[in-house]
Amino acid sequence: MKKNLKALIAVALTTFAFQVHAEDKVRLGFIAALSGPLGVLGAEQQRGLDLALEHLNNRLGNRTVELYTADSRGNPGVAVQEVSKLIDRDDVDIVTGATASNEVVALVKPIAAAGLTLVGSNGGPSPLAGKNCSPAYFSVAFQNxxxxxxxxxxxxxxxxxxxxxxxxxxxxxxxxxxxxxxxxxxxxxxxxxxxxxxxxxxxxxxxxxxxxxxxxxxxxxxxxxxxxxxxxxxxxxxxxxxxxxxxxxxxxxxxxxxxxxxxxxxxNYSAKLNNSANKKFVEDFSKKYGRDPSFYAAQQYDAVMLLNQAIAKLPEGKFDREKAQDLIGTTSFDSVRGNFEFNRNHMPIQxxxxxxxxxxxxxxxxxxxxxxxxxxxxxxxxxxxxxxx
Missing domain, CATH: 3.40.50.2300 (Response regulator)
Structure with missing residues (x-):
């Protein structure tokens, strides 16, 4: 009887550990203009994303990344439709990317309504820097x-x-x-x-x-x-x-x-900037793509590295979306641009x-x-x- 009880406890503990481990993941949504007139820009953002995840072994803060990608086509209407799929169908925990400023403005409202956060990697439209600033939007790029x-x-x-x-x-x-x-x-x-x-x-x-x-x-x-x-x-x-x-x-x-x-x-960026994070980024990007990275790639790379440091501070188990939002604005990371911090409107000081x-x-x-x-x-x-x- 004791042996059976021990066996049952062992199975239960193993099952519990597996469930906890299975929850230690992050469902990352990436939206950018991957086709259309701005498709070349979105493709470069994706290169920065891919290299960052490669450097992090496809993990953010020790959580396995499940990546879900959407094409905004640089069109605000399409962007809203596509981010709705990321929210409702894919149940993402957090969103990064966005290419054009007008689509950023359109994306923030549905993302905020869903209790999620957009960590933008290009643009910083003025309406979101002033009276309409939002806890749900951070620009890792620049204010326009x-x-x-x-x-x-x-x-x-x-x-x-x-x-x-x-x-x-x-x-x-x-x-x-x-x-x-x-x-x-x-x-x-x-x-x-x-x-x-x-x-x-x-x-x-x-x-x-x-x-x-x-x-x-x-x-x-x-x-x-x-x-x-x-x-x-x-x-x-x-x-x-x-x-x-x-x-x-x-x-x-x-x-x-x-x-x-x-x-x-x-x-806000040059491939010639002399800091260790940028040297590694430029060296590996150049090996992979045969040229220096652009600011589009650099900003998306930084966005992922920021998320990695912020998510590392979350407690184990189910991804806490509200806590993650709180951590993003106060977490430091090694930016390829050197010194970087958020102002209180979630736009960069750089x-x-x-x-x-x-x-x-x-x-x-x-x-x-x-x-x-x-x-x-x-x-x-x-x-x-x-x-x-």
Whole structure:
């Protein structure tokens, strides 16, 4: 009888241990524009995700990762439909990714309503930085104005007195152009926005020529960026072009040919940053993909590394979604960007760098690290956010 009882207890304990172990997992949702006009950006985000999970042996905080992927196509309506599947069908514990700022705005409401958290790896729309800041949204990337405020300051340092501002007519375009305009101290000749579908800029370039500025600030992402930069160079305009890494980044350098030479951008990331986390990231990314990583990959890599450290603090057993949200904003991690922290509106406080497109020793285009545009950059909307007060 005693032997049978011991055997039953052993079986029960084994079963219990197996159940606890089985619960020690995290169902990770990843949503990004994996197809459509911004598909190249989402694919780069996924490269950062894949490399991070590879470095972590497919575990986050000692929990096995079950990955569920959704394609937003860069469309806010589609993004909401796809994240609803991640929530209702896949029962994910947490969501990361998101590519375009307008889809980020659309995603936060359903994610928050489900009691989940979005750890965004690209963009930081201004509505979510101020009055509509949310406990359910963290941007590991940047607040949109942040890069461009740094560029406005940099343009001042470069002696630009008369500037022309142009960008794509959507949330990120308004934020980026507004940020550069806000910190630029010279004369603002014009502020022009063009439709998202526009790829022919001949009329706008003629207007720029007629305005005779000392410098031009332009924000366009994806295919529109390539079209604008190429047409700008081929128009013969001998006017310095300024932007941020949304316009010209490592990911697109080959597509520009030599038309991007001399363009200066700001970014929160450079593959040349000298810290141990970035050295490992760049070395392994380059081995895997044959080039330096872009900021899209770097930000998604950082998002996963942050989640790894935050989730490691959770108690064993069933994933505590509410506790995970609390931990994300207060957990430190080794960012590939060096110093990194969240402001109380869940937007980053970080350094913004100036980078210039040059021809490297190998004859290929490269982004040269020119220096720091802004140290410990915040965003202009945090005072409107009521979280943390």
């Amino acid at each position: 104005d942040q890069w461009s405020e740094g560029m406005g300051k940099y343009m001042n340092e470069q002696g630009i007195k008369r500037a022309y501002f142009i960008g794509m007519d959507y949330q990120a375009g308004w934020d980026h152009v507004g940020g550069a305009e806000r910190t630029f101290e010279g004369e603002r000749l014009a502020k022009v926005f063009t439709p998202q579908s526009q790829l022919d800029f001949s009329a706008e370039l003629a207007q720029i020529r007629a305005a005779k500025p000392d410098g031009v600030f332009a924000f366009y992402p994806g295919g529109a960026a390539i079209a604008f930069v190429k047409q700008y160079a081929q128009s013969g305009l001998d006017i310095p072009l300024f932007s941020n890494a949304g316009l010209v980044d490592t990911l697109f350098l080959d597509a520009f040919g030599e038309d991007a030479l001399g363009v200066t951008v700001t970014s 350094t913004v760098y100036a980078l210039k497109v040059v021809k490297g020793d190998d004859g290929k285009l490269a982004l040269n690290l020119e220096g720091v545009a802004t140290e410990s950059a915040e965003d202009p909307y945090v005072a409107e956010c009521q979280m943390g007060k």
